[in-house]
Amino acid sequence: MGAYNKQGQLIRVVQAAREKAADSRKKEEQGGGRQQQFASNDNDNLDAKKDVEIPPETARDHAPFPMNRTFISQPVLTSALQHHIWRQIIHEGKSVREVSAEVNVEMSRVAAVVRLLEIEHEWKRIGKPLAQRYHDAVQGMLPKTDWAAPEWDAEHGEFAKREKPNHESINDLPVHAATGQQIFLPTSESRHFTRADAAKVFDKRLLPADDRVPHPELTVMHKEVLEGLSEEERRERAEARNAVAERKRAAALALQAAKEAAIKKVDTGRWEYRFTEIKVDDAGKDGRGLGATGWRYGAPLMDRSRGQHKIPRAV
Known part of the structure; x- marks a missing residue:
């Protein structure tokens, strides 16, 4: 509603038509030609002109309530992006952290998408009807963050690189309860006071900010860029870190499987009894x-x- 005026015209299109008319008048004045008169009131159907392209959306177009301009409608994930997240985790076996960094979606939202799609697939399996028309109507009214699969480049024999969707900030530092107090700590000017030292001042067991962010690997990659490392060196270090993380995850899965195998299960049909040594x-x-x-x-x-x-x- 905030994107339209009282006559039902897109405000950004009306402004674009006025700017184009003003440019045309300026060019005619400079060239000495005959001026063309343009009306400047809102009653002119400026957005009906075919030669005016629709400008991109702005924050004003995402304000659904005309009397509350401070409320901005946030974008939602399209079905294509949601299914891409679900496939990367369920079929490809990637972690929530990896998928979050890939699509620029917060980890809690990635986990919520996977849970909701699992419920949707279960409803389809048992034949429970879905409110697809309502889903499509809501998707049509809200700003969206879409995902398009990378296209195959036949000339170079690889997938063409595409920009990641910019949905939301994924590396915001959560506020810890121990950091809510104000502390004045006298220290020497010659001391190299780091973030780790600041964390120990608030709480001895509090980790520094670089370790408490949701994606500490992005912080490490940014530090490597500031150090001036080449792209090849940064890629090798990233692959080494990913290999270590993969080994840790495989060891954790093996330990969990061993614990499950050590449990003796007795299924009576109605109950399942579990016995552990x-x-x-x-x-x-x-x-x-x-x-x-x-x-x-x-x-x-x-x-x-x-x-x-x-x-x-x-x-």
Whole structure:
């Protein structure tokens, strides 16, 4: 609604037609030719002129409420981009972090897209109807971030490079609760005070900002660019980091599979019982170790005893 005037004309098209008319008058004045009269009121159907191209959208065109210009409608992901994210994670086996850096979409949104598409595919499998018309209508009214697959370049024998979609900022630093206070720390002028030192001032266990961002690998890549490394060296370092991350992920998956294989499962049709081998030594000397069978069957709780701290003193 904010993109149109009272006559139902696109404001950016009307302004573009006026600017074009003003340029034409200036050229005619400079050339000494006959001026052509143009009306400047809103009643002129300037956007109906075929020689005026539609300018690109601006922030004003994304304001749905005329009385609230501060509210800007944010873009949504198209179905093509959502299915691309889903295929990269489900079929290609990529991590949420990798896909987020590839399509410039926040990691929480990437995970939400995968969950919603899994529900959609499950509904299709069981024959549950989808509100596709409503989905198409809403998609037609909102600004969108689209995804187009890279085209094959037959001349060079490879896929042509395409720009990544610019949907949102993906590396914003989350505000930690420990950094909400204001601290004045006297230090020497000759001391090299880094972000890691600043994090230790707020909390001894607080990581520096470079490690707390959602994509620390992008920070490392930017530092390598500032160091003046060549593209080949940066690519080799990135491949080495990806190989280390892949080995860690494979080891974690193997450990999880080993834990699942160690569990004995008995399916009775209605219930599934799971039995795990437990050692007595896992409970520790006091019987309260993390490897114990549980607080219900171990030593009794001490929360009613005198001298016990019921409020945690460290988080």
